[in-house]
Amino acid sequence: MRPGAEKIDDPFAIQTDDISKHFGAVKAVRRLSISIPKRGLTSIVGPNGSGKSTLVNLLSGVLPLDGGIVIIEGASLKVVKAHENPSHGLTRTFQEVRLFDQVSVWDNIMVVLTKRRLFPAMLERVKPMQRDRARGILENVGLWDKRDALAENLSYGQRKLLEIGRAMAMEANIYLFDEPFAGLFPEMVVKVKEILNRMREQGDTIVFISHNMDIVRELSDHLIVLDSGSLLAEGDVDEVLSQPKVIKAYLGV
């Protein structure tokens, strides 16, 4: 057996073991244990306040864990540090689009393509290779013409695409998208679907939060349903969506 083969055979990209998070008296995530399979699209659904965004924030180190363990690509973590995301091959977008507003579209992409360590970064100037990659990504999301505009001057849909482009530029293995379809025009939705499908074809792991059940049915391979910070159901999409408790919690009927 090759060294490291065990890790490759691990069927899960992310697992959580009993993780919790509370804000004051509010328990946003309660002793949650989920498994996100490697490759393919996993969607997280649940009513408002069910802990979906908090879960993504915990997995990406934006919020500290109150308890439990997160296992990302075989690395078992009690503390998830945001700046270590790239070393786990993980990247994300935010529910409320978080771009570098008073920075050009171009630099919003370039900033994730450059060296991370302090002293090498001080000596680094833009290289043609990085320029080509930034151009490729901006063309991919249709923002090449807007490259010199400040990010704050883009439309909502363009901002959303730029944020997805910035995540793509990371060339991660695991992508966490927090509501990538919310507030988008139908043409933009098609565009984002294309991007996600292309990532799936490349063998990446994609996790996304959505309220649109049609999109969830259409895209997902795996479904996680949260309710009040706990796991309600997990598994194959059609099977999970036909469970009475899911219908009851999600549709309120």
Add this chain to the structure above:
Amino acid sequence: MQAETEHNRSFTQMVRNPQALAAAARSNVELWANLLIIGWALGFMLWQGVGFAITVGTVFAIWAILSVSLNLVVGFTGLLSVGHVGFFGIGAYTVAILTSRAEYEQLRTEAIPTFGWPFFAALPLGVLLAGVIAVAVGVVFNRFRDDIYVLVSFGFAIISFNVFLNWRGLTRGAFGIHEIPRPAVGGWVLDNELAFLVFTLAVLGIIMLLSWLIVTSSFGRVLTAIREDEQAVAVFGYRTTHYKLAVWTMSAMMAGLAGGLFASWTRFVDPNSFILLESMLLVAIVILGGLATIWGSLLGAMAFVLLEEGMRFLPFLPEIHVGQARLVVLGILLVLLMLFRPQGLVGRYRL
């Protein structure tokens, strides 16, 4: 003919398109600000003669080093520090104490040790000391952001002023340190005012070049991203605290350098040169010129110095009120600027 129609078309387009019109107006304001301030400087020079222009030029160069260095922290990284004067003072006092040869022991007032170091040995030590203190202070400051950051940097300015004032065994407190020698290399002493101006301008040039290299590197791009959303930068793999500490320290060292030049130029330092007000004026200069623009900081410093020195010559203003009057004018100017041009004279970004 065709060119004319094209021009007309673009003009009507511009009128119809408010964004293009605003952009044209903006670029014009920049042009006018540049022409006005540089023209004012030249006119002032012709009017008052070369001797006074050399003095004003040196004051400008020192303020410009300070404002360019502060802009790295305030404009590029978004950390609003009002404690920059502390590092200016550390540099000034290090050079003053190490180079002074005055026989303070013979005076009845505060005696301090004299070292008699050459200027070019004392200056690097002042810069280094500013850097070391900046690291220590920066580690603590990194825990704060936004409003609280302003307050803790305010605290630093107050503490450093009180150290200069009360550590009398080293600084002579309110008496100040006299007879600080001018820079000298071998037998060649920089006691000529013009030579000193050239020297400070050369240092300013080096500081501008360094700042330009910093802000156009990958490091500089990360700094502007930190200004916009520090947590988001961290998510993409950057240890933002290291970046903030690095730029803070470099900026403080540049301020220390300006302090060393200042001490040697005025040949006298006392705590009054390092009061909080000086820091506030410095922040005002940076905002006046424009955040995150090196040229803007230069222009801001020039406008400030011209304002400060130019008001001496207003015929209806008694000499004793000049000091207060220039603060009033600067205050009004800042309010107008915030109202009508929050990005500063040549800047692109808002606070």
